[in-house]
Amino acid sequence: MITNKSCIIRLSRYKNALYRLRALGFVKVFSDNLADAIGVLPSQVRKDFSLFGISGNKRGGYQVDSLIEKLNTILGKEQTQEVIIAGLGNIGNALMKYKGFEKEGLKISACFDIDSTKYSRDSDIPVLPLEEMKEFVRAKRIKIGVIAVPDIAAQSVLDMMTACGIKGVLNFAPLRLRASGDIVVNNVNLELELENVIYFVNAQEKTKVS
Amino acid sequence: MITNKSCIIRLSRYKNALYRLRALGFVKVFSDNLADAIGVLPSQVRKDFSLFGISGNKRGGYQVDSLIEKLNTILGKEQTQEVIIAGLGNIGNALMKYKGFEKEGLKISACFDIDSTKYSRDSDIPVLPLEEMKEFVRAKRIKIGVIAVPDIAAQSVLDMMTACGIKGVLNFAPLRLRASGDIVVNNVNLELELENVIYFVNAQEKTKVS
DNA sequence: CCTGTTTTGTGAAATAAGTAACAAAAAACT
DNA sequence: AGTTTTTTGTTACTTATTTCACAAAACAGG
Ligand SMILES: NC(=O)c1ccc[n+]([C@@H]2O[C@H](COP(=O)([O-])OP(=O)(O)OC[C@H]3O[C@@H](n4cnc5c(N)ncnc54)[C@H](O)[C@@H]3O)[C@@H](O)[C@H]2O)c1
Ligand SMILES: NC(=O)c1ccc[n+]([C@@H]2O[C@H](COP(=O)([O-])OP(=O)(O)OC[C@H]3O[C@@H](n4cnc5c(N)ncnc54)[C@H](O)[C@@H]3O)[C@@H](O)[C@H]2O)c1
Numbered sequence: 001m002i003t004n005k006s007c008i009i010r011l012s013r014y015k016n017a018l019y020r021l022r023a024l025g026f027v028k029v030f031s032d033n034l035a036d037a038i039g040v041l042p043s044q045v046r047k048d049f050s051l052f053g054i055s056g057n058k059r060g061g062y063q064v065d066s067l068i069e070k071l072n073t074i075l076g077k078e079q080t081q082e083v084i085i086a087g088l089g090n091i092g093n094a095l096m097k098y099k100g101f102e103k104e105g106l107k108i109s110a111c112f113d114i115d116s117t118k119y120s121r122d123s124d125i126p127v128l129p130l131e132e133m134k135e136f137v138r139a140k141r142i143k144i145g146v147i148a149v150p151d152i153a154a155q156s157v158l159d160m161m162t163a164c165g166i167k168g169v170l171n172f173a174p175l176r177l178r179a180s181g182d183i184v185v186n187n188v189n190l191e192l193e194l195e196n197v198i199y200f201v202n203a204q205e206k207t208k209v210s
Numbered sequence: 211m212i213t214n215k216s217c218i219i220r221l222s223r224y225k226n227a228l229y230r231l232r233a234l235g236f237v238k239v240f241s242d243n244l245a246d247a248i249g250v251l252p253s254q255v256r257k258d259f260s261l262f263g264i265s266g267n268k269r270g271g272y273q274v275d276s277l278i279e280k281l282n283t284i285l286g287k288e289q290t291q292e293v294i295i296a297g298l299g300n301i302g303n304a305l306m307k308y309k310g311f312e313k314e315g316l317k318i319s320a321c322f323d324i325d326s327t328k329y330s331r332d333s334d335i336p337v338l339p340l341e342e343m344k345e346f347v348r349a350k351r352i353k354i355g356v357i358a359v360p361d362i363a364a365q366s367v368l369d370m371m372t373a374c375g376i377k378g379v380l381n382f383a384p385l386r387l388r389a390s391g392d393i394v395v396n397n398v399n400l401e402l403e404l405e406n407v408i409y410f411v412n413a414q415e416k417t418k419v420s
Numbered sequence: 421c422c423t424g425t426t427t428t429g430t431g432a433a434a435t436a437a438g439t440a441a442c443a444a445a446a447a448a449c450t
Numbered sequence: 451a452g453t454t455t456t457t458t459g460t461t462a463c464t465t466a467t468t469t470c471a472c473a474a475a476a477c478a479g480g
Binding site for chain 1: 211212213215218219221222223226247248249284285286287291293300301303304305307308310311314316353354356377378379380384385386392394396398400401402403404405406407408409410411412413414415416417418
């Protein structure tokens with residue numbers, strides 16, 4: 001099992017690039033097409049593929065269709081992945097309303113909140129009380145959850161998701177969650193991402209002067 | 211100039227942990243307090259500090275106040291950073307309404323959109339036509355921008371921001387932007403983050419079985 | 421069918437990042 | 451005052467990731 005996160009991110013990017021290339025009429029691609037598309041070296045592309053046992057044809061490159069298929073298999077995108085969201089606030093809403101997930105094979109199946117004014121059992125994406133999470137997740141065998149609740153509630157929501165049988169979580173709360181068992185937690189911390197930009201801007205300014 | 215992104219991210223985390231520790235009454239901390247707080251090894255903490263010339267006292271650890279100050283200087287957080295947002299859709303709204311930025315020294319100064327129904331010149335955070343970006347950014351000497359427009363508009367917005375004198379961008383559009391000049395672009399791709407979770411969940415399931 | 425060209429696939433080399441180890445400084449204790 | 455303990459700061463080591471380089475395969479053109 002390859003545990004290099006940036007490598008997996010690249011696979012996703014290759015896949016996205018391939019869809020674009022296919023739309024442009026490409027039937028086969030070379031490692032340097034993909035490299036250009038996502039901004040890495042051709043040898044990185046081939047190395048990544050080699051790691052996952054993906055092989056093309058010497059001098060013939062890779063068949064776009066079959067490559068997309070292989071990447072989707074590795075990335076677990078053979079069938080639509082159902083996802084639940086906990087916390088229908090700013091971030092939760094943004095994700096729920098986002099149209100782009102569908103074409104990526106991601107489906108927001110339901111949202112859960114503690115605020116009863118937000119419940120809407122019959123809408124396209126139902127908004128349900130937290131208490132119904134376990135039932136819902138088990139019935140639909142959902143494995144992926146998003147945490148978009150206030151910081152102080154995040155740990156308890158993670159624990160609940162773990163108890164429901166969720167296996168992987170994307171967490172927006174800016175704190176370190178203690179994951180029990182074998183649940184995968186991926187953190188997105190937007191403040192940190194902004195601070196990161198600020199650091200690099202300042203750092204660049206300083207080196208420019210000197 | 212240190213260009214290791216994860217290192218900078220750790221500095222931000224140290225800083226956040228230090229605020230929490232200070233609130234708890236800590237006046238000095240040891241490398242292993244910080245290590246515990248953010249989940250790395252004490253030697254990593256000391257190495258990071260060493261890289262930036264931060265030093266403490268042998269057997270006495272680090273003074274919390276002065277450490278926070280040094281980190282804030284490195285991270286460019288001495289004064290409030292003003293930020294503009296392009297695209298007041300799902301993500302743009304979520305960011306604009308988020309209360310947490312203020313206490314991090316980040317201020318959303320304005321949003322820019324092409325949809326005239328969204329304009330509100332007099333609200334707390336003004337929402338202005340795109341055309342006014344240059345004037346606004348120059349007048350306020352703003353250096354940081356967020357791109358939260360639809361994918362196809364993202365490149366043109368980046369170009370515009372570059373022309374306005376913006377130096378760093380946090381981009382939510384899931385495509386590779388061509389950055390001209392010395393502008394820093396940090397991409398947040400939420401689909402990719404979700405796909406990443408899905409990969410690791412599947413990978414873990416497979417290794418569990420075998 | 422042979423020769424030249426292109427492009428893959430992978431092992432080796434280089435670079436980067438993280439971990440360990442330990443001397444030196446400073447405080448605490450006797 | 452001297453000994454022990456603690457904790458830093460840095461160098462050396464280890465591991466991870468990226469880049470290079472080149473043989474082998476595949477096709478193209480004569
Ligand atoms: N909005 C942003 O731009 C932004 C930026 C950075 C970080 N974050 C982080 O993302 C998380 C969500 O932020 P937000 O702005 O969307 O918050 P929010 O306050 O807008 O929404 C939180 C939602 O969670 C619900 N909630 C509260 N407790 C709950 C619980 N125990 N179980 C289920 N639902 C519960 C609330 O009813 C509310 O609907 C926070 O941790 C925040 O720090 C958000
Ligand atoms: N919402 C999400 O959860 C989510 C998830 C993943 C990725 N993204 C990405 O984030 C970006 C924004 O997504 P969203 O859901 O907020 O989009 P959205 O469609 O809700 O909002 C886009 C906003 O940008 C404005 N706009 C359009 N063209 C513009 C231009 N040239 N200049 C300025 N404003 C312009 C629109 O009027 C609208 O207000 C997209 O690239 C999307 O792919 C969003």
